[in-house]
Amino acid sequence: MTGNYRKWPMILFLGILTAPIILMYFYLFVDTVTNSPPGSMIPNEWTAEHWRFLFTTIPGRPSIWTATLNTLLFATTTTSIVLVVSSAAGYALSRLNMPGRSLFLGGVLVLHAFPTVTLLIAIFLILQMVGLYNTLIGVILVKTALELPFGIWIMKGFYDTVPWEIEMAGLQDGATRFQVWTKLVLPQVKPAIMALGIFSFLAGWSEFILPLVLAPDNNVQVLSVYLAGLISDDTNFDMAMFKSVGVFYVLPVIILFTFFQSKLMNIYSGGNKG
Amino acid sequence: MGNSNAEIAASGRVSAPDLRGGAPQLTRLQKIGNSRHLGLYLMAPAFLFVVLFFVAPVLLTGVFGFTNMSTATGISGGAYLANQSSMRALRDKHDFGELADQINRVVFTIDEAGLEAAAQAGASAATLKELNAKFFGQSFGKRRDVERAIKTLDNRPSSTRAIKAISKHFERSVFNIRFDSADDLLAALNKFGISLDPQQQAAVIDVTYTGWVFTTDNFKRMISLPDTRTTLYNTLFYVFTTLILFNVGFALVLAISTHYMDAAPAGFFRSVWLLPRITPPVLYVLMWKWLAWDTGFISAVLGPFGIAPKNWMLDSPTNAWTFIILINGMVGASMGMLIFASAIKAIPTSLFYASEVDGATRAQQIRHIILPQLRFPILFITSYQTLSLLTSFEFILLATEGGPGGSTEVWALSTYFKALNNYAGSLEYGYGAALALVLVVVGVAMSILYLKLFDFKTLTAPPKIE
Amino acid sequence: MRILLDNFTKKFGTLTVIDQMDLEIHSGEMIALLGGSGCGKSTTLFSICGIHKINGGRILFGDKDVTNITSQERNVGVVFQSFALYPHMTVEQNIGFPLKLRKESASEVKRKVDEIAEMVHIEALIHRRPGELSGGQQQRVALARALVRRPDVLLLDEPLANLDATLRLEMRSEIRRIQQETGITAVLVTHDQVEAMSMCDRIAIMDAGKIVQISEPREMYNNPVSDFVAGFLGSPPIAFLQGRITDGIFVEPSTGTKMPVNADIAKRANGGEVRVGIRPEFFQPGAGAAIKGRVSFIESQGRETLYNVTLPDGNILRSIQGSQSSARIGDEVEWGVDSSQMLVFGRDGMRL
Incomplete structure (x- = not known):
C-alpha cells in the first residue's frame, strides 16, 4: 500500500501458509491424468484411465451424464426462480409502500441469517407427505426457498443504490410504478442480477445436503451425491478416479470463478455459507 | 370518471395524446401497475415460499418435536393392530387381562369366506354344502368343537387330516390383522362375540394404535442421555475454536497481510483463499481425505522418516478435530477476509501516511490504525459465523462422519443421524425434531440479536414516492 | 396554465412541513420558490407534481382539481437536481421515453424528439448516452425530456446546483429562453437568490413552511416585507x-x-x-x-x-x-x- 514497509516478509509469510492449498489443488489436477508408483507422490506416467467413468457406467451408480443433467437442471432452475422472485420482492421492499413492509424486511433479514439446516427434518417430512420426496422438483423448490432471503436481501441492497430521482422522473414521464420497475430500474441493477445469478448457480451446483436427504435416488441424483456415493463405497476405492470425477464436477465452477471473480467477491462478502 | 376508464380499458388502448397537453388517462392495467397493492403482488411469490419452507417447517419442527414419530410409526396416520405387545400393554397398562385373553383367543366361524376358501383348497362340494346347511353362522370356541361338528356330517371326509384341513379355513381371529380405523377393529371384535364397554373400547384403541402420538418423552430423553452432554461440549468446542482461530483470527491475518502487498500478489492470495469456498464441499473434503489417507500425501511424505502410514484424519480424536477445524476454518476464513479487507480499504489513505510520518512501525500501525476500524466488522463476523458454525454439519459428515467413535459428533450432525440417516435404519423423526428444535430456538434468538446489530431504522426508511 | 395551491398542508408523520399555504401561479409565468434548506420549497414542488400526497387543501391546474390524482395523470414536466437521466438509454431514447409510454408512433416520436433537441441545442448529441455528456448537456437533455410531451407545468428542482460556475451562468439564460419560447408555466426551486432574481418573473420567498413574501424580483429587493427577506436578497x-x-x-x-x-x-x-x-x-x-x-x-x-x-x-x-x-x-x-x-x-x- 504505502512504500514505507517492506513487502516481501508479508508475501513470504502468507506464501508458506498458502502452500498447502496450492499443493492440494495442484495434485487434484495432476493425479487425474497420471499414475505414481506406490508410496511416492511423483508421477511416472501419463494415463487417461481415470476418466473411464465418462464412457462406462460404474455398477450400481447412475450414468455420470444423468447426474450431470440433473445437476444442471437443479442449478439452472433454482437460479431462474431465485432471480425472478427476488428481483420482484427486493424491489417491493426497497421502494414500494405496502402494509407490513418493515415486518417483511425484518423477516427477510432474520431468515437471511437463519440456519436453514435445522429445518431439514420438517422439510423432509413435508415433502414425504405431499409426495415430492425423491423428485427434482421437490428439492429445487426447497433449495430455491432457502436461497431466497439472501437473494432478496442482496437485490434490495442494490435497488437502494438506484437514485430515487430516476423513479420520480419516470413517474413524471407518465410511467406506472410497474413500468418504472421494469423499464427504468431493472436495467440499472443488471450487474446485481448477473452476480446473484452466478452465485445461485454455484450454490445450486455445489449443494450436497439437500439432494442427499431429499432426492437420493439414482434417477434424480446430482453430481455431489454421486461423488459422495462413490467415495463412501469402501469396496471400490480409487482416489485417482474420485479426483477425476471431482475435476469433471468442479470445471464449470472454476470457469465461472475465473471470469466473474470480482463480481463474486462482492457477493461472497455478504455471503451465507460456513 | 369510472365509466370512461372502463371504456378505455375495454378498448385496450391509451387515449390519443393531446398535443396541447392535458393528462393522459390510464388503462386498468396501468392502474394495477400503479396501485398501492403493487408491492403485495411483487412480494406474493416470495411470501409463498417463505411460508411454505420457513414458517411451516419451523412450526412443524415444534410439533414433530413433541411426537414419537419414527420409521415404525410412519408419518401419516397409523393402523390398529392387536398383537403380542399391544395385548401385553392392555393387561399391564389398563388391567384388562381377561379381555386380552379373550381377544387373543381364536374362534371358528362357519361363514361364506371360509366355505369359499375350503372349496378352493379342494374340499368336497357335498361336505361343504351340508356344512353350510347345518352350521352356517355358528361359532365354535375351540378347534376340537368345530372338528366334532364336521364329524357329525353325513358327507364327512374320511380322514382326520382332511377334517383338520377343512376346519383350518374357518379359523377367525383379529390377531395380527391391521385395521385402518378403530371402528373396523371394534366391528371385527363384535363379530367374534366380544362386546366392549366404552372404557374397554378406549383401552383397546389406545394399545392397538400403531401411529405416532404426542409426547414429551423426547425432551426427557434428551436431558437424561449422557450423549447429549458430550454432543453439547463437542459443539461448543468446535464452534468457538474454529471461530476464534480461523473465521476471525486467520481472516484478520489474511486481510492485513494482503493489505501490505501490491495489488497483484494481494489479488492472487485472496483468490487462492477463496478457492475452498467456491469448491463444492464434496470435492473439497475429498482433497483433505487425499491428504490424510493411509496412502495419501502425509503418509507418503512421512514414510521415509520411518513413520508408519495411517489414516491421519481418523486415527485419534485429536487428529480428527484438527482436520475438522482446518477444513471448516479454511472455508470460513475467506468471508472474514473479504469483509475485513473492504473495511481496511475504507480507511482514508491519509491516515496511513500520517501515522508513517509520525514514525509508526508496522505493528503499531496495525494496532492503532487498522484494528480500531475493524471493531464492527469483527463483531458482525463473530455473530454471523457463530450461528452458521453452530448449525453446519456438512463438512464433518463428509470428513469423519462424527468419528472416530462419535468424538467429533456435533449437535446438528447428531440431529441428522437420529432423524435422517443411520446404520440401524430406524429413523426417529420425533426425537430428531426435538434436537433440531433446540437449534431452531437458538437460531431465532441469535438471528434477532444479529438484527439488532444492523441499524434497522435506516433500513426501513419510508419510500420517497407516496 | 394557472396553478393554485389552496390552503395546502403537508405533514411527514407528526411534523407539519407546510402549513396552510396559499399560492397562485399565473399562466405562463416563471416563479421561484426561494428559501434555505428545510424551508419546505422542495416539498411544495414534489406536492405539485404528485410525488407527495398532500394532507390538506387543494391543488388546482387551471380549473381542474388535481389533488387526488397520480403523477402520471397530472401532465407535469420535472427537471431534477441530478437530472435523473436514464443511464441505460441514449439521449434520443431518454427524450422519447414519455412519448413511447403514450404509445405514439415511432415517426411521431422521432419528429418531436428532433424538434425539441433542436430547441435545446443538442441535435448533435442524440445518439450518446448520459454518461458521455457534460453537466450542461445533461441539463439540456433533462429539459428536453421534461418538455417533449408539452406539459402543463414545468418544475425545476435546483436545476443549476450540480453545474460549475460558468455553466450555471449559461444555463440560467438558456432555461429562461426556453421557458419564454414555449410559454410554459414554470416553478423554479432554488436556494440561490441570484438565480431566482435573474430567471423569474416573480419570487415567492419561503421560511419554515410559509411564504413570507411574493413579489417581482426588483420590488422584493427594494421593498422587503421583513428583515429576513432583506437579508436573503442581495449580494x-x-x-x-x-x-x-x-x-x-x-x-x-x-x-x-x-x-x-x-x-x-x-x-x-x-x-x-x-x-x-x-x-x-x-x-x-x-x-x-x-x-x-x-x-x-x-x-x-x-x-x-x-x-x-x-x-x-x-x-x-x-x-x-x-x-x-x-x-x-x-x-x-x-x-x-x-x-x-x-x-x-x-x-x-x-x-x-
Missing part, C-alpha cells in the same frame, strides 16, 4: 444596525451619527427600538450622513471592491465601490449613508 448582503428613532432621526449608537427617516416610518416606530438595513450600494463616500469607522476587510471582485467597515461597537457596514477607490485595511474612513434608502424594521422584524 454582498445587507448590513443591519440596531438603535432607536427619536424625533424622526435614527441615531447610530456607537458614533452618534444622525440619520433622518421619513415621517411616516418615524410615526410607526413610535420611539421604539428598530433595526435599520443598509445595502452596500447605499454606503458610499460622500453620500448622506457621514459615519466613521475602520476598514477591516477588503475583497476585490475585479470590477468592484467590497469593503467591510467596522464601527466602534463592532458592528459592520458593507460598502461596494468602483475599483478606483484606494482605501486600505486599517484606514479610518468616513463614508456616508443614503438615509432615504435605509430599510427600517420593527422589533418583530417586519418592515415599518
